[in-house]
Amino acid sequence: MHFDAPSPFVQGPLLQSIVDDLAEKGWSQQDAFLPDALIAQLATECRARDAAGKLASAAIGRGEGQAVREGIRGDRIQWLEPGQSEACDLYLGALDALRQQINRSLYLGLEDFEGHFALYPPGAFYQKHLDRFRDDDRRALSAVFYLNRDWPVAQGGELRMYLSDERTLDLSPLAGRLVVFLSGEFPHEVLPASHERLSLTGWFRRRG
Template identity: 50%
Template structure:
């Protein structure tokens, strides 16, 4: 579904610039609130149907649930699961095409899941790129939480190359993108349920940077 608005296009242009340097970008309101609400409603429906499962750490056959590292529950997305998620996947396809067109990244696919953090849940500091698989290139996180306040916790903490940190509130419609191999990050414990859509654009071939 296209978003032919000057504001969205300007945000997209800014995102492309920021991914080159400093390698990360936070875009409040990048996704319209109504679309974000529909996604949150869909996540809760699937949660009520017990379709979300404890998140694992690691890849493929080596993946295992380790609650000392992360304690969220997740559901991987595929096309055709719901109208709301198909709409979001269409938007991320536009984003993929824009990144390829501007930065020649060779991004060819998105892997993505709902992540629900119950009260008190967290995800310890980590990198998104696996040691034995370097295809994850750009991490993409969309937040789905109405009226989130600083006292609710659950911030995304980015560990920047200069040694500083950047905390991001998981507010409705905010999109965060960063280079998967560049920024360690963690999810701080949440004081109430926290919803997001977390994904990774996968590349083909060699990185241009």
């Protein structure tokens, strides 16, 4: 999905910072990517959708091989579509502004973005994995945006990234933090948390 109207929130220097990081190291972390008021609206919407039973246990695999396996992945999700809410449309508009900036600077040919709300109940996790399917390389960049206000580090729930130099990087799921990385290059996992953990997770995709 992509939007024609420019985002009212994300500006050129912020977007270029992400582009520069991707060109240099293949991943980027940006805090305060969106305003606090919009983050709060998105968190409220995620919880409301879950309370209404709209978030479903996430599966792994694709096609006929899809299956829910909570021993590997324990989050509940709902996919985003344009027009569902003003808050979601503002978020999707910001991501589309990033898509356009990446295409202008890095020529990745990103066609669209797909994403979903993700709610991890206390104790849930997602084991180490790559975001790109073996038989489908359309997912080029992964983007995770966190909605957890006042999140103490001791609560856990970090995104653990496995970097190319055999180091690991643990990123706390702090509200307003956006993490973008090359989908086929960085294995990662979600560590369990002692509290409910909210995010918006998605992928910029090339043409199939």
